[in-house]
Amino acid sequence: MEISQTERPMFANPLVSATTTTKHENLSLIEASMSQWGLIRIMGCISLFVLLLPEACKAGVQYVGTIYPGCQGSQMTWINLNGLFLISNSSNFAFGFSTTQDATQFLLVVVHTGSSKVIWSANRGSPVSNSDKFIFGEDGKVSLQKGEAVVWTADTGGKRVSAIEMQDSGNLVLLGNGGSVLWQSFSHPTDTLISNQDFVDGMKLVSDPNPNKLTHILEIKSGYMILSADFQTPQPYWSIQKESRMTINKDGGKVAVASLSGNSWRFYDGNKVFLSQFIFSDSSDANGTWIAVLGNDGFISFYNLDDGGSDSQKKIPSDPCSRPEPCDALYVCSGNNVCQCPLGLSNRPNCQTEVVSSCDGSTELVSAGDRLSYFALGFLPPSSRTDLEGCKSACYGNCSCIAFFFQNSSGNCFLFSDIGSFQSSHVGSSFVAYIKVSSDGGSGSNAGGDGSVKKSFPIVVIIVIGTLIVICVPLPPTSSPLGSRVFSNFFKSTSEEGTSSGPSDCNSDAYLSAVRLSGPR
Numbered sequence: 001m002e003i004s005q006t007e008r009p010m011f012a013n014p015l016v017s018a019t020t021t022t023k024h025e026n027l028s029l030i031e032a033s034m035s036q037w038g039l040i041r042i043m044g045c046i047s048l049f050v051l052l053l054p055e056a057c058k059a060g061v062q063y064v065g066t067i068y069p070g071c072q073g074s075q076m077t078w079i080n081l082n083g084l085f086l087i088s089n090s091s092n093f094a095f096g097f098s099t100t101q102d103a104t105q106f107l108l109v110v111v112h113t114g115s116s117k118v119i120w121s122a123n124r125g126s127p128v129s130n131s132d133k134f135i136f137g138e139d140g141k142v143s144l145q146k147g148e149a150v151v152w153t154a155d156t157g158g159k160r161v162s163a164i165e166m167q168d169s170g171n172l173v174l175l176g177n178g179g180s181v182l183w184q185s186f187s188h189p190t191d192t193l194i195s196n197q198d199f200v201d202g203m204k205l206v207s208d209p210n211p212n213k214l215t216h217i218l219e220i221k222s223g224y225m226i227l228s229a230d231f232q233t234p235q236p237y238w239s240i241q242k243e244s245r246m247t248i249n250k251d252g253g254k255v256a257v258a259s260l261s262g263n264s265w266r267f268y269d270g271n272k273v274f275l276s277q278f279i280f281s282d283s284s285d286a287n288g289t290w291i292a293v294l295g296n297d298g299f300i301s302f303y304n305l306d307d308g309g310s311d312s313q314k315k316i317p318s319d320p321c322s323r324p325e326p327c328d329a330l331y332v333c334s335g336n337n338v339c340q341c342p343l344g345l346s347n348r349p350n351c352q353t354e355v356v357s358s359c360d361g362s363t364e365l366v367s368a369g370d371r372l373s374y375f376a377l378g379f380l381p382p383s384s385r386t387d388l389e390g391c392k393s394a395c396y397g398n399c400s401c402i403a404f405f406f407q408n409s410s411g412n413c414f415l416f417s418d419i420g421s422f423q424s425s426h427v428g429s430s431f432v433a434y435i436k437v438s439s440d441g442g443s444g445s446n447a448g449g450d451g452s453v454k455k456s457f458p459i460v461v462i463i464v465i466g467t468l469i470v471i472c473v474p475l476p477p478t479s480s481p482l483g484s485r486v487f488s489n490f491f492k493s494t495s496e497e498g499t500s501s502g503p504s505d506c507n508s509d510a511y512l513s514a515v516r517l518s519g520p521r
Helices: 014-052 075-081 388-396 451-472 481-496 509-518
Strands: 071-074 084-087 093-099 106-112 117-121 133-136 142-146 149-153 163-166 172-175 181-184 192-194 204-206 216-221 224-229 235-239 257-261 264-268 274-279 290-294 300-304 310-316 332-334 338-340 363-369 372-374 403-407 412-416 422-424 431-438
Touching (some): 093 163, 117 192, 192 257, 363 388, 372 431, 388 412, 388 431
Parallel strands (some): 332 422
Antiparallel strands (some): 084 093, 093 106, 106 117, 133 142, 163 172, 172 181, 192 290, 204 216, 257 264, 290 300, 300 310, 363 431
């Protein structure tokens, strides 16, 4: 039987079959290797991308130089780092949480690490707990929250912050896209200035409140640098123009910029022309890092951060008694902060005026005493020009007036709605000072006041008339019970008023003299 070609059985060549199998296996290995290499390359790229991404803040980790959006935490987050989570490249300055006098309350601050001096604070007056958070959100907003409330936020004009830098100068800087500066702590000082930080018109240094809740303000206004007590109406107590310790480089210029440089505080005009300087230390280190701090005592003090924060002997102002409250209000400061009650209040409990309201008519003006001055008199314009009686009338007619100073030679009358400490003037003062007090308080002499004499005059007259009747009217006959009772009751009523019997002779000179002294003088 003939077998057709198509039906003829095929016999495979063993050598050819083995060769084909080997080729297929090699191709599979090559493909697998290429696939694995591709996967490795992809994973490597992803890892590199992740490494290059800004890192969110982690608990217990301190970051150097810069942090990025997605960073948030509380003091507890970085408790192992004393709350400081961002340090400058030089490690001289750090940003984070710092405790207050109350160990359970915290401020968000920039601090000099070597001296522990705080040079800027975000939330003075609004401390937070150890669980409240600093938030640098993915949306680029920067804030400090107390519970759900925002106690501080950086005003960036609505622009997104892309990074926060802690610079080696001590400046905390918030950067936008392209590295533009959106906000910086140097432009928003609190109570401290540091070397090479420009203090310009429009900025303020504000002290912490003193025990009487009074704060002090340093600012540049209209070419003048001024320190003031922040009463309802601010009262200046120092200015650069009246500082005798200044070294003048160019006279007549208006101050626009102040900057610490080396051992001096330098002042420039709007074109950065050097006008003058205040040398506060004998140290000649031109590269020294100093800070100027406006304290709640009213002094500006200078500290050398390179020397552990040691302070200079020189302060502004130079006279301790020329500050607003070296003593309590109305007390007289003399010598080295010696405080005394003024003569006009010395007969009153705790040296107080006891005025509840100066508008209810129950007040009077008393002389504060001799040789007194006041820190603001050399800086304020007078309220009016008049005579002493006119100045008194002006204070009586002004419910806000609690004291006034009057200068007889010029007729200048200064009314004050708030008052600090008086100054003792050893060389005498051209001013007289009066204090508004309660006419129902105190005892004894009013030390120069005139209101109490006028008010007490009717009472004195009644007492004197009663005394005259007691002494001069003949005793009624004892046989008249009615007359005896009337006389007895009258005597009893006058005695209960505290009236003592006067001279026995109604016509004697001593008696007439006593009557005259009781009336108006």
